[in-house]
Amino acid sequence: MRRPTIADVAREAGVGVATVDRVINGRARVSPETVQRVLAAAEAIGFRAAGLIRLRQQEQAAPRTLGFLLQKRSVPFYQALGAALTDATREATSIRGRALVEYLDVLTPERVAERLLDIGARADAVAVVAADHPKVNEAIARLHAQGVPTFALLSDLGAPERAGFVGVDPRKAGRSAAWMVARLARRPGKVAIFIGNHRYIGHEICEMSFRSYCREHAPELQLLEPLASLEESALAQEATLNLLKRYPDLVGLYVAGGGTEGVIAALREHGGHAQVVTVCSELHAETRAALIDGIVDVVIATPLPLLARRTVEAMAKSLQGATPEAQAPLLLPFDWYIAENV
Numbered sequence: 001m002r003r004p005t006i007a008d009v010a011r012e013a014g015v016g017v018a019t020v021d022r023v024i025n026g027r028a029r030v031s032p033e034t035v036q037r038v039l040a041a042a043e044a045i046g047f048r049a050a051g052l053i054r055l056r057q058q059e060q061a062a063p064r065t066l067g068f069l070l071q072k073r074s075v076p077f078y079q080a081l082g083a084a085l086t087d088a089t090r091e092a093t094s095i096r097g098r099a100l101v102e103y104l105d106v107l108t109p110e111r112v113a114e115r116l117l118d119i120g121a122r123a124d125a126v127a128v129v130a131a132d133h134p135k136v137n138e139a140i141a142r143l144h145a146q147g148v149p150t151f152a153l154l155s156d157l158g159a160p161e162r163a164g165f166v167g168v169d170p171r172k173a174g175r176s177a178a179w180m181v182a183r184l185a186r187r188p189g190k191v192a193i194f195i196g197n198h199r200y201i202g203h204e205i206c207e208m209s210f211r212s213y214c215r216e217h218a219p220e221l222q223l224l225e226p227l228a229s230l231e232e233s234a235l236a237q238e239a240t241l242n243l244l245k246r247y248p249d250l251v252g253l254y255v256a257g258g259g260t261e262g263v264i265a266a267l268r269e270h271g272g273h274a275q276v277v278t279v280c281s282e283l284h285a286e287t288r289a290a291l292i293d294g295i296v297d298v299v300i301a302t303p304l305p306l307l308a309r310r311t312v313e314a315m316a317k318s319l320q321g322a323t324p325e326a327q328a329p330l331l332l333p334f335d336w337y338i339a340e341n342v
Contacts, residue, residue, distance in 0.1 A: 064097050065098050071103065072104065074105075109133035125319055127151040127153045154167045155167065172334070173256075176334075178209070180297070181279055190222045192250065195226050207226050240266035302332070
């Protein structure tokens with residue numbers, strides 16, 4: 001079977017051979033629409049230089065700014081996520097991208113919406129970590145009307161106009177956490193659940209899934225009402241100390257959201273952690289040390305490089321006009337760590 005030639009590409013794309021030659025060799029500027037037709041034709045017939053044509057398309061494309069609005073800069077997890085998103089944007093082959101990473105120190109819905117509109121005015125596409133709230137969803141709708149696609153990151157949002165969601169599967173995370181607590185708990189007793197905020201859809205699903213597993217497989221565990229840390233370590237530390245004092249039959253802690261550092265500090269301070277199975281989220285210096293010291297039993301972690309790559313790919317796809325409607329949620333597998341594999 002003979003290999004496709006430039007003439008075959010030209011015929012498939014409905015253009016002249018000279019046009020294909022200009023695209024491949026960059027001899028003169030060709031309209032983006034024509035370059036896309038030539039690329040599609042080359043890929044359709046298996047032309048050997050299709051990769052080079054795609055490279056020329058990227059070189060010709062205007063640079064795009066991808067905005068990332070994350071939560072508190074002081075939290076190690078968000079520092080690592082910001083670095084991963086910057087790297088993924090720089091290394092992306094589907095877009096000439098520049099990462100604009102900003103952090104939220106005030107998490108009120110009004111402030112999040114304000115910052116979202118601000119970064120949206122300076123970026124071509126945006127990804128945001130936020131709690132679900134009408135004010136945030138309204139800001140997403142306004143950006144959508146301005147042609148700026150907005151993606152939910154880590155925790156989904158209820159905005160119909162959001163362009164997509166990228167994060168780990170919260171249902172599997174919650175049920176897996178329950179499986180771990182049920183298997184490791186040495187006796188029946190009470191289990192406490194921490195979430196960052198009652199409006200985080202991801203945390204809500206984690207909690208419901210944790211409860212669903214326990215109803216089905218571990219009825220001997222009595223689940224307490226969830227506690228919201230509001231992403232504040234001090235609140236989580238105080239709440240954990242109160243739990244340990246109030247419930248001597250506490251056998252498990254599941255931290256689905258923020259405040260992990262406070263929970264760890266309380267367990268270290270109290271010293272009764274050996275009797276409490278603790279499962280928390282995200283691997284960083286604090287949780288790694290807690291695993292090694294036996295304070296925390298299991299960490300369920302977001303694979304940051306994969307999350308960053310998938311997010312940038314989805315944002316690039318939305319800017320190429322390939323998906324005018326919202327993309328399907330990208331649910332990623334999670335990693336899990338114990339003291340023996342960190």
